Amino acid sequence: MNIVLMGPPGAGKGTQADFMKAEFSLPHISTGDIFREAVSQGTELGKKAQEYMNAGKLVPDELTIAIVEERLARKDCLQGFLLDGFPRTTVQAEALKRVLQKTGRKVEAAINISVPQDILIARLSGRISCKECKTVYNTSYSPPTRPGICDKCGGELIQRSDDRGETVKNRLLVYQEQTSPLLDYYDKHKVLYNIDGNRDSREVFYEIKEILQGL
Ligand code: AP5
Numbered sequence: 001m002n003i004v005l006m007g008p009p010g011a012g013k014g015t016q017a018d019f020m021k022a023e024f025s026l027p028h029i030s031t032g033d034i035f036r037e038a039v040s041q042g043t044e045l046g047k048k049a050q051e052y053m054n055a056g057k058l059v060p061d062e063l064t065i066a067i068v069e070e071r072l073a074r075k076d077c078l079q080g081f082l083l084d085g086f087p088r089t090t091v092q093a094e095a096l097k098r099v100l101q102k103t104g105r106k107v108e109a110a111i112n113i114s115v116p117q118d119i120l121i122a123r124l125s126g127r128i129s130c131k132e133c134k135t136v137y138n139t140s141y142s143p144p145t146r147p148g149i150c151d152k153c154g155g156e157l158i159q160r161s162d163d164r165g166e167t168v169k170n171r172l173l174v175y176q177e178q179t180s181p182l183l184d185y186y187d188k189h190k191v192l193y194n195i196d197g198n199r200d201s202r203e204v205f206y207e208i209k210e211i212l213q214g215l
Contacts, residue, residue, distance in 0.1 A: 001026060001080040001215060002105055004087070004096075006182065007113035008175040009168070010120040010127070012197050012204060014136060016113065017084045019205040024212060027076045030084040031064055034071075036160075053162055056170030058088055058178060065095040072099060088179045093186075108215055110186035111208055113197035117172065124168050128157040 001024065005013045014030065021028045035053060038046030045063070052059045068086050071077065087093040100106050115123070126139040128148075132155030137144050144150060148157050162171065186192040193211050197204050 001082075001212060002100065002108045003080070003082045003212070004107050004110040004186070005082060005084045005113070006110055006179075006186075007197060008115070008117075008120055008179075009171045010123040011113040011115045012123075012201060013084050013113060015201050016111075016205055016208060017082055019201075020082055020208065020212070023205075023209060024080075024082075026080050026082040028082045028084060029068065029071050029077075029086070031059075031068065031086040031088075032084075034067060035059060054167065056162060056167040056174060058174060061089055061091045061095070064088075065092060068092075068096070069099050078103070087182060090181060090185060093182055107186070107189070107191055109211060110182075110189075110192050111195060111211065112183055112186075112192060113195050113204065115197040119198055120172065121168060124163045127163055128159055130155040131158050132156075 003020070003026065005017060005020075007013050014032075017028050017030065020026060035046070035049040039050045039053070040046070045067070048063060049059045058064075064086065068083070072081060083096075087096050096107065122140060123138060126141065127136060128139060128144075129136045130150035130153060133150060133153045135150055135152050137150075137157060144157060149155075150157055162168070183192060195204060195207055195211075
C-alpha cells in the first residue's frame with residue numbers, strides 16, 4: 001500500500017499514522033519529524049530547515065524532495081509506505097509521481113483529514129509531546145495523568161516551537177495557499193478519500209482502516 005496522508009496542521013495526521021503503522025506495518029515517513037530530528041541534532045539540514053519551520057513556512061521543495069526520494073528508495077518502502085506531510089506542493093506531488101514511476105509504483109490512496117479551523121487552532125495550542133519517547137498528548141483532548149509528565153516513560157512534556165501564535169496562523173495560511181490545491185490534484189488521479197477528522201480519533205481510524213482494507 002502506497003499511502004499519502006493529507007490535511008491541515010493539527011488535523012491528526014501523526015495521530016492516525018500511529019494507528020495505521022501499528023495495524024498495517026507500513027514504514028511511516030513524516031517529513032516534519034525528519035526535519036525536527038535534524039534540528040535537534042544540529043545537522044546542516046536542521047540548520048537550513050529551522051528558519052522556515054519557525055516562520056511557519058515550507059522548507060524549499062528541492063531539499064524536501066531529495067530527502068523523500070532517498071527514503072523511498074530504501075528496501076523497507078518497496079512493499080508500501082505511509083507518507084505524512086509530503087507532498088505539500090504541486091512540485092512535490094509531481095516529483096513523487098516521477099520517483100515512484102521509476103520503480104513501477106504509484107500513490108494508491110491520498111487520505112485527506114478535514115477539521116474546522118477553530119478546532120485546528122485549539123488542537124495545536126494544546127498539543128504537548130514527550131521529549132524522550134515523542135508520545136503526543138493534548139491538554140484539552142487527551143491530557144497526561146500528571147501535568148507535564150509522560151504517562152509512558154516519565155519524560156518531560158514540551159510544546160513544539162511552531163505551535164505558538166503567529167506561527168500557527170502562518171502554517172494554516174500556507175496550507176490553504178500551497179497545499180490545499182493538491183486535493184484537486186489527487187481527485188483528478190482518482191485516489192482521493194475525504195475523511196471527517198472532527199471526531200474521536202478511533203472513529204477516524206476506523207473509517208481509514210475500511211478504506212485501506214478495500215484497496
Ligand atoms: P509537520 O510536522 O508535517 O506539521 P503539520 O502538517 O503542520 O502537522 P502537525 O504535525 O502539526 O499536525 P498533525 O496533523 O500531525 O496532528 P497531530 O496528530 O499531531 O510539519 C512541520 C513543519 O515542517 C512545516 O510547517 C514545514 O516548515 C516543514 N515541513 C514538513 N513537511 C514539509 C514538506 N513536505 N515540504 C516543506 N516543508 C515541510 O494532532 C494535533 C493535536 O490534536 C495533538 O495534540 C493530538 O493529540 C490532537 N488530536 C489528534 N486527533 C484528534 C482527534 N480526533 N480529536 C481530538 N484531538 C485530536
